[in-house]
Amino acid sequence: MNNIRLRFAPSPTGFLHIGNLRTALFGYLIAQNLGGKFILRIEDTDQKREVNDAVDKLLNVLSWVGIDFDEGPHRGGPFAPYTQTERLDIYQKYIQELLDKDLAYHCFCSAERLEEMREKQTANKLAPRYDRACRDLTREEVEKRIAQGEKYVIRQKMPLTGEIKVYDELRGEISFQASDLEDHVLIKSDGVPTYQFANIVDDHLMEITHVTRGDEWLPSYPKNILLYQAFGWTPPKFIHFPLILNQTGGKLSKRQGDVFVEDYQAKGYLPEALINFCVLLGWHSKDGKEIYSLKELLTAFDIKGLGSSPAIFDSEKLDFFNGYYIRQKTLTELADLCRPYLSDISVDQTYLEKVVGLAQDRMKKLSDINELTDFIFAEKLDYDSSLLIWKALTAEEVKSNLSELKGIMEKVEDINWNKTYLEAQIIEYIKTNDKKVGDYLWPLRVALTGLKNSPGPFEVADTLGKEQSLNRIELALSKK
């Protein structure tokens, strides 16, 4: 047993962004790989963005993909509570410490003043930054204004000069100029801390050893380090994962399509595919293997395989993985997975397994099941009789071939009505009469499916059953 501890710390905003899934996944894998603990902490300090049931939903999706936690709001733990709005008194205590050390200060500037200030700065091509107007107020003045009921925030007092060096596990040392840092807000005017403050306090208190987060946090890293220094705490290790980009290289956002795990779940992507696909965005194994189950990743994952450059989300590769994992399913599993996507939910289980078997090799996602197997459930096939004609055959030849096959199939006993038996009978007939396979099978297949492209005639006939198959052949024969 060691004391490695990592956390996933999302804001409960409703859905799980695909980028967050990967952040959670990497964190989970590192924790598992190092034999440590994985903790869920809910960062709900922005009440404006609060969404009902968000935590339950989040937990559902994460458990769907197979990620679970050792500690968190749903199961407690030695560092409870794990929801930031339940920890407000803790932050009060720590901000007071900073105030006492003169490393933070009250700021009474109004939102309007700040906005005006920023507008002026940008107009003058200056970096928009708080002008530190309240940084050096006297203690008496601060007390007086608080007593008068003035609203205030608490800001971090940054050093004015010098260099701040930080270390990222993937990129090495990065240095920032203190003069580029803003005195950012630690406690908002409603007394609730910002991410920047709550996050650091909680990571320390919860004894997090490796902070894993997205690349978008790199710019605030020096401020975080300064906060650790202000408290006299030893910072954990930091790993900033490169971002996932959209097809055009921009930020993955709602506007260009699906960005939430729930979207993919609804469309019929399997958790195995999502996990396998996501883990390969910025990570590779030593031996170049690319097919990985979550279970295998638990031991195979290695932080050394992480890269530092952003990755474009390629849905075609996701489709490949999804098709691959669909093909790995047993018919029973696949039937269960497909059932919610069927318009007719009352389909018999064994029948459904046969139907699903026809589509398995052709599916990219579960929702494809409808389009792929519509022809099976169709009351009456609707297709042009010209489709029945194979290559140079005439319409008469096609009908004659179909009649011959009908004759053979009529004689097949119900008990023998299966793919293997039908295939053996029909192929034997064709061979012994020295005919071409295509001249018979194409018309038969079209008669049974009404489609240009479809699964083979024997498996379709098997699924359809004797009566339905013969009806469909009869329909083909009656076509003009």
Next chain:
RNA sequence: GGCCUCUUCGUCUAACGGUUAGGACACAUGGUUCUCAACCAUGCAACAGGAGUUCGACUCUCCUAGAGGCUACCA
């Protein structure tokens, strides 16, 4: 505007400073096949540009360019 990060096939990515720059997806062709899919085989395709360091640079340094991120009392 400022700061930070990133840069190998279309995409995801390999390559102790020495390889015909490898694999996967996609694509193409062939095989298998009545069609499609699946499967198998083959092929196509990349070191952003420029200086250095070095006997030798995809790999180290610097510059340029491009891309992305951050620049809120959002996370």
